[in-house]
Amino acid sequence: xxxxxxxxxxxxxxxxxxxxxxxxxxxxxxxxxxxxxxxxxxxxxxxxxxxxxxxxxxxxxxxxxxxxxxxxxxxxxxxxxxxxxxxxxxxxxxxxxxxxxxxxxxxxxxxxxxxxxxxxxxxxxxxxxxxxxxxxxxxxxxxxxxxxxxxxxxxxxxxxxxxxxxxxxxxxxxxxxxxxxxxxxxxxxxxxxxxxxxxxxxxxxxxxxxxxxxxxxxxxxxxxxxxxxxxxxxxxxxxxxxxxxxxxxxxxxxxxxxxxxxxxxxxxxxxxxxxxxxxxxxxxxxxxxxxxxxxxxxxxxxxxxxxxxxxxxxxxxxxxxxxxxxxxxxxxxxxxxxxxxxxxxx
Amino acid sequence: xxxxxxxxxxxxxxxxxxxxxxxxxxxxxxxxxxxxxxxxxxxxxxxxxxxxxxxxxxxxxxxxxxxxxxxxxxxxxxxxxxxxxxxxxxxxxxxxxxxxxxxxxxxxxxxxxxxxxxxxxxxxxxxxxxxxxxxxxxxxxxxxxxxxxxxxxxxxxxxxxxxxxxxxxxxxxxxxxxxxxxxxxxxxxxxxxxxxxxxxxxxxxxxxxxxxxxxxxxxxxxxxxxxxxxxxxxxxxxxxxxxxxxxxxxxxxxxxxxxxxxxxxxxxxxxxxxxxxxxxxxxxxxxxxxxxxxxxxxxxxxxxxxxxxxxxxxxxxxxxx
Numbered sequence: 143x144x145x146x147x148x149x150x151x152x153x154x155x156x157x158x159x160x161x162x163x164x165x166x167x168x169x170x171x172x173x174x175x176x177x178x179x180x181x182x183x184x185x186x187x188x189x190x191x192x193x194x195x196x197x198x199x200x201x202x203x204x205x206x207x208x209x210x211x212x213x214x215x216x217x218x219x220x221x222x223x224x225x226x227x228x229x230x231x232x233x234x235x236x237x238x239x240x241x242x243x244x245x246x247x248x249x250x251x252x253x254x255x256x257x258x259x260x261x262x263x264x265x266x267x268x269x270x271x272x273x274x275x276x277x278x279x280x281x282x283x284x285x286x287x288x289x290x291x292x293x294x295x296x297x298x299x300x301x302x303x304x305x306x307x308x309x310x311x312x313x314x315x316x317x318x319x320x321x322x323x324x325x326x327x328x329x330x331x332x333x334x335x336x337x338x339x340x341x342x343x344x345x346x347x348x349x350x351x352x353x354x355x356x357x358x359x360x361x362x363x364x365x366x367x368x369x370x371x372x373x374x375x376x377x378x379x380x381x382x383x384x385x386x387x388x389x390x391x392x393x394x395x396x397x398x399x400x401x402x403x404x405x406x407x408x409x410x411x412x413x414x415x416x417x418x419x420x421x422x423x424x425x426x427x428x429x430x431x432x433x434x435x436x437x438x439x440x441x442x443x444x445x446x447x448x449x450x451x452x453x454x455x456x457x458x459x460x461x462x463x464x465x466x467x468x469x470x471x472x473x474x475x476x477x478x479x480x481x482x483x484x485x486x487x488x
Numbered sequence: 489x490x491x492x493x494x495x496x497x498x499x500x501x502x503x504x505x506x507x508x509x510x511x512x513x514x515x516x517x518x519x520x521x522x523x524x525x526x527x528x529x530x531x532x533x534x535x536x537x538x539x540x541x542x543x544x545x546x547x548x549x550x551x552x553x554x555x556x557x558x559x560x561x562x563x564x565x566x567x568x569x570x571x572x573x574x575x576x577x578x579x580x581x582x583x584x585x586x587x588x589x590x591x592x593x594x595x596x597x598x599x600x601x602x603x604x605x606x607x608x609x610x611x612x613x614x615x616x617x618x619x620x621x622x623x624x625x626x627x628x629x630x631x632x633x634x635x636x637x638x639x640x641x642x643x644x645x646x647x648x649x650x651x652x653x654x655x656x657x658x659x660x661x662x663x664x665x666x667x668x669x670x671x672x673x674x675x676x677x678x679x680x681x682x683x684x685x686x687x688x689x690x691x692x693x694x695x696x697x698x699x700x701x702x703x704x705x706x707x708x709x710x711x712x713x714x715x716x717x718x719x720x721x722x723x724x725x726x727x728x729x730x731x732x733x734x735x736x737x738x739x740x741x742x743x744x745x746x747x748x749x750x751x752x753x754x755x756x757x758x759x760x761x762x763x764x765x766x767x768x769x770x771x772x773x774x775x776x777x778x779x780x781x782x783x784x785x786x787x788x789x790x791x792x793x794x795x796x797x798x799x800x801x802x803x804x805x806x807x808x809x
Contacts, residue, residue: 214555251590259558259593267582275548276583279555279563286512286538286561307578310548317543472589472625473650478677480724482759 157369159433165207165227165369166424166434167442169199172223173421174446175232178454179239183400188239193254195220197363197395198327200420203227204368205295205325208376212289214280216264216273216296219254220327220394224297228263230256232450236457249463270302274311274324281320293379295323300340301332303349312385316353321379323386325372327362329394330416334406350387362392363416365424393417491669494661496635497527497600499669500642501564505535508562511646512538514549515566515600524568525602525661546576553597554584562596562646570601570655571615584651585626594649598642603631604657604695604745605777605793610784616694616744616777619751621653622723629723630676631655633697635666637720640673657695664698679726681733685715688739688806690799691730691756693719696743702796707803714803722752730756731764738769741806743794748776770809775802 176194183192195202202224206215215228222235237245238256247256247265257265264280266273277294284292302308303326315322326346330337343349350357356378360371368390375386393416397404411417428434434442470484491499504511513528519541522529532539542549546567553563567573573580580599587595605614622629628650632638638656645652674680682697683704690700697718704714715733719726734740740760742753753774760772775794783789 247590248592255590257591259587259591264555264558265587265591267586269578269582272547272551272578272583275545275551275579276555276558278548279552279557280559281555282552283556283559283561283563286556287559306575307547307551310543310545311551314543314545314548314552472585473628474588474594475628475648475650477675478628478648478650478721478724482725482727 157366162366162369163433165203165365166428168203168227169223169421169424170443171232171446171449172199172226174450175235176222178450180400189241190252192400193219194396194400195222197392197420198329199223200365200368200424201325201327201362201390201392204372205297208373209293209295212262213292214262214264214277214294216266216277218266218297221297230263233453233457236453237460240457241462242457242460243463244460271298271305271307271311274308275314278311278315278320278322281322282318291380293321293323293376295325297325297327299332300326300328300337300346301335303346304340312353315385316355319384323375323379323388326387326389328389328391330411331394331407333398347389355385355387356383357387360390362390363418363420363423365420366427391416395419490665490667491635492662493635493638493664494525494527496639496669497642497656498529500639501528502531504643504646505531505538510560510562511564512561513564514540514542514552516542516544516568518566523566546572547579550576550579550599554579554595557595557597558593564598564600564646566600568602569613570603570617571612573599573601573617581624585624588650589626595651596649598645598652598654600654600656602658603655604659605782605789606658607786608784611781614782616746618655618722619746627651627653627723628721629653629655630721631694632720633694633718635664636670639669641676644673644676655694659695676721677724677726679720679729680718681715682718683716685713685737687712687737688714688741688803689733689737690714690716690741690743691719692743693722694745696745696794699794699796700743700799703799703803706796706800712807725755727759727763730760731767734760734764734767738767739806740768740772741802742774743799744776745793746776748779770806773802773806775799
């Protein structure tokens, strides 16, 4: 059994410069997408909630950027960036928020509840922690089939670590020695509930030792640190070292949803290191490392915004689902459909 | 040579494992120990690595099955007792049951629920959960009452692409016997006329089939011919077979071991009242367990659940209305 290792600081030396740039551009695209979602929400053009990951783009991108085709990613609420890094598109994001019949959820589910499970991109439900055992199960099946080197990553927040599903899922994954990476974004608040009402351990990383799994810790506002930490964690899982717990500290720079002004956030936290905007930190890192100029970053930002506009134009022209032709069946086996209620409505 | 209801469930799982490499079994004590009721006896040895003990985590057990199903496996998970499936409830009703409708990816899992009351089992090892799972769209709920159905419906449960809640009755495990396993399966989803009659229809399922058949037999000497319908699956519910029977008899009694509020007996009566009101010569009746937790003491338990005696008494009321 691997013992918990606290990685208080990580070296950034092993990262491929091209990967750092690619990750930053994913972060920019996620931010541009979410800025557009916020303005669509304020304009009343999105039905239901809008839940953004502003401030979590660095960690989220790092969570999936080391995954390969055939790996499994189970993102959560604030993972727009990680979704894009795993292959989701701005178009499918907007389709799902706008209720296009052509999106992966076809109007049957919305906003962040989207995925393409056949592609290893699992669709979250609202119940936190519930994806942990499901991603573990995907990995279990792959191993039964004889596949090796597969990794699954799933995300959770500080609040989600209090659920039974989180505990059961990680414990089971540890017992089964599955290549699962659980990324905890400790953004200081679960909706309005602060850390001191959420857990009593000194550090969420302490939980890794309890499960007998490896643990990593990083500054979630530092893109290079997030990338290096996830690189190590994903590699460790891929090499057969069992589940890995990554805990990153950051601050949610928006409300729980766009309906929430987050007035409960301690002003001191906003000014502290944890309240930094990872996009600003990342820009400075790129410039300092001579990987980009301020002008190039401005051009990439504009390019990302243009991509979002183009996707929006397309998604807005698409029709929503038609209740008259909707297939109102919740199971696929024809002879076991209980047609009683849906037939009555015709 | 005879085979019990429990042996049929074990044999069906053995056949599923042998026939389909995608099938595996995961659950508490199902491995070398063979399960709390021995429904997986010797399977771990016969199929190494495919019949595995799970930690005591119903949520994670069902969650693992769902993830495995997404990846193309066909897991069978055992809840040890139906009562404990409440801990895995969220995964069953919110994750497994919604997956196909939301994502177009089916979720072929079988959740085995050793169900129903047995002597001295008390409030937490006796529950009948079929109604609450039937309430959720996206689940098939099987309630086999015979050895043949226990076998063939388990095989069908594993073979279909949708999540199946397999309610197997613990009281039938050892007592119910058949000469042999069936060669031909009657498909799930269709009810069966277990006993033909003309004066009244009993609609029932699972262990209550046998109490109902006994009650029907007891009324023969009083001159009554009672038809008994075994629903076999409660979701889907075969309304057509029920209505056709009520059309012949004009009288309906629905018997279930589960609690009365809502549930299968209420659903059957609701459908007959809605679609077949004109077929009824008398107000339909139903008989369920009492609306309390399942009591421990044998005398209390015997009075809590319907029995052949109370079914017969209710039938006499129905027939003289």
